[in-house]
Amino acid sequence: MSDYLVDIQHEKLSFFTPAGEVRALNDVTIRMKEGEVLGIVGESGSGKSVTAYSIMGLTAENGKLMGGTVEFNGHRIDQMSEQEIRKIRGKEVSIIFQDPMTSLNPVYTIGNQIEEVLKLHTGKRGAEAHARAVELLRLVGINEPEKRVKQYPHELSGGMRQRVMIAIALACEPKLLIADEPTTALDVTIQAQILELMQELKGKLGMGIILITHDLGVVASMCDHIAVMYAGEIVEYGETDDIFYNPQHEYTKGLLRSIPKFSERDYTKLVPIEGQPVDMLNPPVGCAFAPRCDSCMKICLTKKPDRTDFEGVHYSRCWLQKKAAFMAARGAESGK
Amino acid sequence: MAKYIVKRILMGFLTAFLVATLTFFIMNLVPGGPFLSEKAITPQAQAAMEAKFGMDKPLFQQYLTYMGDLVHGNLGMSIKKRGRTVNQIIAEKFPTSARLGGLAILFALGVGVPLGSIAAFRRGKLADNIIIVFATAGIAIPSFLSSTLLMYIFSVKLKLLPSLGLKTAASYIMPVFALALYPASYISRLMRSSMLDVIGQDYMRTAKAKGVSTFKSIFKHALRNAILPVVTYVGPLVAYLMTGSFIIEKIFTIPGLGHEFVGAITSRDYPMIMGTTIFLAVFVIIMNVIVDIVYAFIDPRIKLK
Amino acid sequence: MENTDKMKNNILSMQLDVDDFVPASADEKESLVVMRESVSFWKDGFRRLRRNKIAMAALVLVIAIMLLSFIVPLFYPYKYEQQTKGSERLGPMQYSSKELERIEAGEKVFPHILGTDQNGRDYAIRVLVGSRVSMTVGLVASALILLIGSIYGAIAGYFGGKVDMVMMRIVDILYTVPDVLIIILLAQVLEYPLQRLSRVPGFSWITTMGPNMVSMFIVFALLYWVGMARIVRGQIMVLKQNEYVTAARALGATNGRIIRKHLITNCIGTLIVTTTLQIPSSIFTESFLSFLGLGVQAPMPSLGSLASAALNGLQTFPEKLFAPAFMIFIIILSFNLLGDGLRDAFDPKMKR
Numbered sequence: 001m002s003d004y005l006v007d008i009q010h011e012k013l014s015f016f017t018p019a020g021e022v023r024a025l026n027d028v029t030i031r032m033k034e035g036e037v038l039g040i041v042g043e044s045g046s047g048k049s050v051t052a053y054s055i056m057g058l059t060a061e062n063g064k065l066m067g068g069t070v071e072f073n074g075h076r077i078d079q080m081s082e083q084e085i086r087k088i089r090g091k092e093v094s095i096i097f098q099d100p101m102t103s104l105n106p107v108y109t110i111g112n113q114i115e116e117v118l119k120l121h122t123g124k125r126g127a128e129a130h131a132r133a134v135e136l137l138r139l140v141g142i143n144e145p146e147k148r149v150k151q152y153p154h155e156l157s158g159g160m161r162q163r164v165m166i167a168i169a170l171a172c173e174p175k176l177l178i179a180d181e182p183t184t185a186l187d188v189t190i191q192a193q194i195l196e197l198m199q200e201l202k203g204k205l206g207m208g209i210i211l212i213t214h215d216l217g218v219v220a221s222m223c224d225h226i227a228v229m230y231a232g233e234i235v236e237y238g239e240t241d242d243i244f245y246n247p248q249h250e251y252t253k254g255l256l257r258s259i260p261k262f263s264e265r266d267y268t269k270l271v272p273i274e275g276q277p278v279d280m281l282n283p284p285v286g287c288a289f290a291p292r293c294d295s296c297m298k299i300c301l302t303k304k305p306d307r308t309d310f311e312g313v314h315y316s317r318c319w320l321q322k323k324a325a326f327m328a329a330r331g332a333e334s335g336k
Numbered sequence: 337m338a339k340y341i342v343k344r345i346l347m348g349f350l351t352a353f354l355v356a357t358l359t360f361f362i363m364n365l366v367p368g369g370p371f372l373s374e375k376a377i378t379p380q381a382q383a384a385m386e387a388k389f390g391m392d393k394p395l396f397q398q399y400l401t402y403m404g405d406l407v408h409g410n411l412g413m414s415i416k417k418r419g420r421t422v423n424q425i426i427a428e429k430f431p432t433s434a435r436l437g438g439l440a441i442l443f444a445l446g447v448g449v450p451l452g453s454i455a456a457f458r459r460g461k462l463a464d465n466i467i468i469v470f471a472t473a474g475i476a477i478p479s480f481l482s483s484t485l486l487m488y489i490f491s492v493k494l495k496l497l498p499s500l501g502l503k504t505a506a507s508y509i510m511p512v513f514a515l516a517l518y519p520a521s522y523i524s525r526l527m528r529s530s531m532l533d534v535i536g537q538d539y540m541r542t543a544k545a546k547g548v549s550t551f552k553s554i555f556k557h558a559l560r561n562a563i564l565p566v567v568t569y570v571g572p573l574v575a576y577l578m579t580g581s582f583i584i585e586k587i588f589t590i591p592g593l594g595h596e597f598v599g600a601i602t603s604r605d606y607p608m609i610m611g612t613t614i615f616l617a618v619f620v621i622i623m624n625v626i627v628d629i630v631y632a633f634i635d636p637r638i639k640l641k
Numbered sequence: 642m643e644n645t646d647k648m649k650n651n652i653l654s655m656q657l658d659v660d661d662f663v664p665a666s667a668d669e670k671e672s673l674v675v676m677r678e679s680v681s682f683w684k685d686g687f688r689r690l691r692r693n694k695i696a697m698a699a700l701v702l703v704i705a706i707m708l709l710s711f712i713v714p715l716f717y718p719y720k721y722e723q724q725t726k727g728s729e730r731l732g733p734m735q736y737s738s739k740e741l742e743r744i745e746a747g748e749k750v751f752p753h754i755l756g757t758d759q760n761g762r763d764y765a766i767r768v769l770v771g772s773r774v775s776m777t778v779g780l781v782a783s784a785l786i787l788l789i790g791s792i793y794g795a796i797a798g799y800f801g802g803k804v805d806m807v808m809m810r811i812v813d814i815l816y817t818v819p820d821v822l823i824i825i826l827l828a829q830v831l832e833y834p835l836q837r838l839s840r841v842p843g844f845s846w847i848t849t850m851g852p853n854m855v856s857m858f859i860v861f862a863l864l865y866w867v868g869m870a871r872i873v874r875g876q877i878m879v880l881k882q883n884e885y886v887t888a889a890r891a892l893g894a895t896n897g898r899i900i901r902k903h904l905i906t907n908c909i910g911t912l913i914v915t916t917t918l919q920i921p922s923s924i925f926t927e928s929f930l931s932f933l934g935l936g937v938q939a940p941m942p943s944l945g946s947l948a949s950a951a952l953n954g955l956q957t958f959p960e961k962l963f964a965p966a967f968m969i970f971i972i973i974l975s976f977n978l979l980g981d982g983l984r985d986a987f988d989p990k991m992k993r
Contacts, residue, residue, distance in 0.1 A: 018692075058545060089547035102538040106637055107560050116556075117546045152636045168546065290665070299661035301669060323662045330659075354814050359822065366829050472981075476974035478925055480932045481948065481966045488955055488962070572816075582821065583929065587952075598933070601825045609822065617817045 005175060005208050006032040006055055010068035013050060017062060022280045024050045024063070026232040032225070034175060037202065037209045039219030039240070041255065042229035045277055048212045051229070052178045055210075056093050057085040073175050091121040094169035098181040100161035104153040110137070110164050111149035114171055121172045136167040139204075141197055159190035163197065170201060176208045183218060195222060217259050220244060225313070228252050231278040231288035238314030248308070248316040250293045287319065295320060337632070344628065348621035355617040356406065356610065360399055363609055370415045370604040389415060389607075402610065411611035416603050422611035425596060430615075432502065433580030433592035439508065440515035440577050441570065447520040449566065452527025456535060456562075457554060467524060474521025480583045483514035487587065500589045511588045515581055519573060526565050534562040560634055567634070571627035575619040579612075682987075686910070689986040696982020702975035706968075710772035718751040719763035721770040722940040728753070728761040733960060755964050758950070762940075768964045771942040775972060778857060778943075779924040785862035786923070787916045790869025795900050797870065798877030809874070812867045820926075824860050825935060831856035853938045857930070861923060872915055876908040910987035917980035921973040928969050944969045 013025040025047045032038050040048040053059055055072050057080065070077040073092050077085060097103045104113060114133040118124045124132055130149070137145035140163040153161055162182060169177055179198065183191035199222055202209060211219055219226055219240070226243045228236040228251065236249040247253045257271040275292035278284065284291070290300040300319050308321040386392045390401060405412060411422035455467040490510060491499035498507040534540065535558060543553040580594025593612065600608035632638045690696055714721070728737040733756045740750045755764040797808040835855055839847035847855050880886070881904060889899050905912075930936040931945030944965040951961035 056545065058541070086547045086549060089545055091547060095545045097538055097542065099538060103542045105539040105543070105557050105561070107635055108557075116548065120547050154637045165542075168542075296665045297662050298665050298669070299657070301665055319662070322657075326657055326662070351810070351814055351817060355817050358814065358818065362823070362826050362830075366826050367833065472977060473970075473974065476921070476970050476977060478928055478932075478945075478969060478973075480929065480945075481969060484948070484952060484955070484962060485966065488959060492956060583932065597819070598821060598825075601822060613819055613822055616819050620817050 003033070004031045004071075005034045005036070005073055006030060006038075006210070007071040008051070008055070008068070009071075011051070011054065011065070011070060012067040013047075013054060013059065013063060014066050015060065015063045020281050023283055024232055024280065025054075026283070027068070028229075028232070028234055029068075030227060030234070032208060032210070035202075035206050035208050036225065037211060037223045039211045039213065039223035039226040040229060041213060041216055041219060041226060043214055043277055045231075045280060046229040047232040048229045049180055050232075052095075052180065052210050052212055055176070055178065056089050056095065057082070058089075058095070087121075090117045090169075090174075091172045092174050093176040093178065094172070094174045095178040095180060096162065096165045096169050096182050099185045100158055100165050101185065103165055104161055106153055109150055109152055110156070114149075114164070114168050117168055117171045132171070133167075136171055137164070139170070139201070140164070140167045142167075158186055159193060162186060162190075162194055166194075166197065166201070170205065170207075173205055174207055176210065178210045178212070180212045181214070182211075184213070184215075191218075198222070216244075216255050228255070231280065231283060233288065233317065235289065235318070236314075236316040238310070239312060242310070242312070242314040246310075246314070248310065248314075248321060249289075249318045250295055250320065251289045252316070254292075287317075297323070341625065341629070344625045348618070348625060351621055352614060352617050353403075356403070356614050357399075359610060359613045360402065361395075363606060364395055364398075370606060385415075389413070391606075406614070411614070412607035414605055414608050416600070416605040416608070422607050425608065426593065426611060426615055429591065429593040429596050430579070432590060433585070433594055434578040436502070436508070436511055436515065436584070436590065436592065437574070437577035437580065439512045440519070441574055443512055443516040444519035444523055445566075445570065447516070448523025449527050449563070451520075452524040453531050453554065453559065453562070455524065455528040456531030457550075459532065459535075464528075467528070471521040471524040471528075474517050475525070477517060479514050479518060479581065480587065482517050483510065483584055483587045486510045486514055502588075502590055507588075511584050511590060514587075515577060515584050519570075519577070523566055523569065526569060527562065530565045531558060531562040534558045537561070564631065564634060567627055567630055571623045571630075572620050575616065575623045579616045579619060682910075686987040690982055693982045693985060695978055696986070699975045699978035699982060702971065703979055706772065706972055706975065707776065710769055710776050714766060714769050714773060717766050717769070719753075719766045721762065721766050721942060723762060725757070725761040725763075728757050729759055730958070731757040732958070755960065756958070758961070764961065764964065767942040767947060768944070768968055771944040771947050771965060772968050772972065774854070774937055774941060774943040775924045775927055775945075775969070778854065778861070778927040779920040779972075779976075781858050782861035782865070782923040782927075783916050783919040785858060786866045786869050786919055787912065789862055790866035791873045791905065791912055793866065794870035794873030794875075795877050795904060798874035799881060799896065799900055799904065801878070805874070812870055815864065815867050820864055823864055824930060827860045827863070828853065828856050828935060831859060851937055851941055853936065854941075857927065857936060861926070865919075865923070865926070869915055869919065872911065873908065876911055877904050880904050880907050913987060914980060914984040917976060917983050921976040921980070924969070924972055924976070944972075 008028060008030040011025050011028045012023070015022040015024055028047065028051055030038070030051065040051060042048045050059065050063070054065070054070050055077060057077050059065075065078050068078075072088070075084075075088060075092075104110070111130060111133045114136055115124075115129040118129045118132055122132075133149050134145045137148055142148050142160060142163055148156070148160075153164075156164065166182075177198075182198070183194050186194060195218065198209065198211075201207075209222070211222060213219055223240050226238065226240055227234045228243065228249065230251050236243065236247065236252045238246075243252060244256070247256055251273070254271070254273040258273060260270060273292060278288045284301075286299070286301040286303055287293070287296075287305055290296045293300065297319055303319075305317045305319045305322055307315045307317055308325070309315045383392065390398055393401075402412065409423075411426070414420050414422055414425055417425060451467050451471070455464040455471075458464045487499050487510065490497040497510055498504060499510075501507055502511075540553060540557060543557045548557070580592040580597070582594040582598045584590070585592040585595040586598075596608070597612045599605075600612065725737070727739045731737060731753050733754060734752050735756060736744065736750065736752070744750050753763050753765065755768060758764055758767065793808065793812075797805045832852060835847055835852040838844050839852065877900075886899060886903055889903055894902070927936055927943065928945030928948070931943040932949040934946070934949065936945055937943045947965040948962055948969070951958065951965070955962060
């Protein structure tokens with residue numbers, strides 16, 4: 001048993017589709033301590049959601065773990081049966097999804113849907129569960145919770161529904177909250193409120209959070225660590241400051257260039273990352289980002305780069321850093 | 337809600353009125369009449385008969401008289417069945433057809449909803465394939481074929497089931513099955529596709545993420561959302577099946593309303609045609625209102641207004 | 642320090658070459674990208690359809706049935722109305738005594754594959770021609786339904802409001818009137834005018850097809866377009882909210898043009914699927930009516946009337962029922978399966 005809340009080692013995961021095997025995760029390693037906030041950043045299809053979902057055994061039916069281990073809070077998720085994982089879901093780890101408009105069942109009241117998870121995992125029933133549901137709604141900042149608890153999802157706004165989703169997720173005070181693009185579908189002002197709420201609740205309840213997003217701006221203020229994913233691999237990992245002030249991978253740099261910076265007086269042009277995401281049915285042999293990389297070298301097309309470690313926990317996978325090391329080593333060699 | 341129902345019922349009256357008007361004029365515009373088929377009739381006798389049923393008057397006046405009676409719930413006298421009112425005939429024949437149709441509906445729902453749900457949840461697996469094959473075959477067999485084939489196998493060859501009438505419980509088996517085959521298959525297919533739709537919804541993922549078991553998520557979260565298209569389909573179907581299928585009643589010689597209706601059309605028993613049509617129309621309209629109300633109970637997003 | 646040393650050794654042991662670190666050319670990068678060709682709606686749909694084995698089997702079956710019912714009767718040695726004296730009520734592959742004599746005499750007599758009926762007509766050709774009638778009714782009626790239903794539905798859906806209200810009430814009424822009633826009455830209403838019309842030059846085809854069949858087309862067209870109209874209306878209501886419709890309107894496009902160019906083309910997938918599924922449903926109704934004796938008239942056979950006629954001799958000649966029954970089943974089944982396949986391939990909502 002490891003000391004980590006989440007300990008994923010060399011996870012490989014494939015989806016088997018009619019078109020062939022889609023290698024969604026290719027050697028992903030993530031470690032996270034209790035109470036930490038980890039941001040996973042990447043574009044759609046990079047494997048960020050799959051990584052997080054595998055912690056609660058929520059991969060789609062055609063998804064198969066091809067190697068590695070997944071450990072959460074002392075449970076070996078990869079070795080557990082569906083029935084065993086079910087006892088953890090919603091209790092020790094919960095999730096909020098991208099689209100609050102569709103994530104709640106339209107035919108049941110808010111209260112019913114909060115109480116459902118309480119009944120499943122805490123044994124609270126009837127009036128007790130109801131009282132707890134009201135309390136949870138108050139906790140996530142919903143006005144008039146006694147009234148709201150009797151309402152249906154369609155009677156609430158998007159921001160309120162996401163608050164309800166958070167209430168459901170936090171009902172059993174989980175150790176880990178996975179937030180899968182929790183603000184993408186919301187208005188900008190509501191986005192800020194939801195992020196603020198999550199931060200506030202983290203302060204109160206002390207759970208760990210995995211924040212999945214394609215938006216580096218969202219993770220900056222909240223996360224302790226950031227993992228940048230591309231084509232099923234973590235291409236760069238580090239503390240938030242490492243990623244923002246000392247990015248090493250060309251993809252991370254590209255992502256940072258594409259965020260607008262309002263502090264700068266002169267209008268730096270936003271630079272989009274050119275090209276298409278990788279076709280995961282036929283993953284490239286070399287670095288997956290190579291075809292889109294401005295500094296692409298010959299070796300990038302034929303070989304996958306190893307990890308290059310920097311100070312602290314910061315590392316990246318890029319031949320450019322290898323090149324620097326190689327040149328330095330050769331220089332030292334010839335100097336001898 | 338009450339206001340909505342009242343409004344719907346008023347709309348229903350309007351529709352029924354239009355249906356009655358339409359039927360009345362189409363029926364009377366068709367060449368021929370109720371007394372032509374009786375060959376031995378003298379012109380005098382025909383005139384006397386027409387006078388008795390008020391058919392000697394101008395068409396529009398006949399229409400007004402009929403509508404006046406209709407408002408009082410009086411559907412008139414049957415021309416072919418002497419001395420009996422249409423109300424009496426319907427009251428006598430409807431229960432037989434309704435029993436048969438009601439059983440067929442229950443059978444179709446009891447088979448179609450579970451099979452469709454199972455197929456959706458076992459998508460692509462053996463159970464799904466078997467159910468799809470049967471359901472697709474089921475909607476390719478017209479009821480006159482299923483009933484004759486059933487009769488050939490179980491009555492003629494195996495001599496297991498009675499082929500005619502409705503005297504014993506066993507004699508219900510074949511007509512009910514023949515009547516229910518198509519709707520049961522159709523409901524299975526409908527249920528499967530709507531269930532697949534629901535399974536793909538985000539709230540099903542939410543339920544799973546909460547730790548809800550598959551079984552419970554089917555019953556609590558999926559079924560209630562997926563059943564809506566079935567409700568829409570079954571509503572009018574109840575009216576059609578309970579007022580009697582002509583084919584089934586003819587093949588199994590069951591004295592029901594469907595048999596009576598087609599007989600009335602071919603013999604031009606005008607009051608009987610009108611009466612049955614209006615009865616069916618009102619039934620369909622009532623079922624549609626019930627469907628709307630059921631809808632609102634199932635899905636709170638639907639507001640009746 | 643130790644760490645960096647290790648790294649240096651590590652990197653040298655990887656047997657790398659300075660050349661490896663030369664920037665790659667654009668061409669080299671390009672060659673690695675397996676470009677997924679961008680596929681159009683139709684191409685994508687047909688590709689999915691081809692991959693669907695059941696749908697392809699159904700398509701083959703549909704083509705086979707078409708050949709059997711439209712082409713084969715043209716050079717079949719018997720005609721559907723041709724009565725052979727002395728060959729009444731033969732079983733499958735049986736010969737009458739006269740025919741046996743002719744065979745004795747060295748003549749070649751084509752076998753009655755399914756036997757003959759009570760008038761000495763070859764049953765196999767009657768089943769084939771019966772299928773032709775059913776297929777014709779199915780195809781023509783569906784085309785009419787497509788035409789009327791899509792136009793009606795498009796107009797109601799596009800204009801909405803009061804127009805929609807009135808138009809949909811009419812649909813409701815048609816839905817409520819029992820169809821058997823309308824069919825029986827209309828067939829009688831139409832009989833006389835059609836007969837008269839068939840004598841007008843240019844309309845003699847009515848006699849060839851039979852006034853009953855023509856009146857059946859008209860009845861179908863008048864009755865069964867309502868389902869199609871509802872579906873099209875629903876689609877148009879959703880589509881017309883799209884920005885490109887607003888844009889077209891802002892550019893001064895007329896209503897007719899918007900309906901034709903923007904709305905109909907966008908629900909063409911649904912139209913194809915609904916029409917394909919309408920064909921078996923029309924055949925279903927036709928066989929039902931013919932079974933009741935309300936469909937096409939003798940001597941023209943239809944699958945329904947053949948099945949109905951076979952009922953009386955069910956004890957002795959069950960195959961007389963099985964043959965048309967099987968044809969009805971196969972026709973409806975293959976069209977249904979094809980329709981399902983088309984829906985999976987072309988209806989984007991079903992894409993999963």
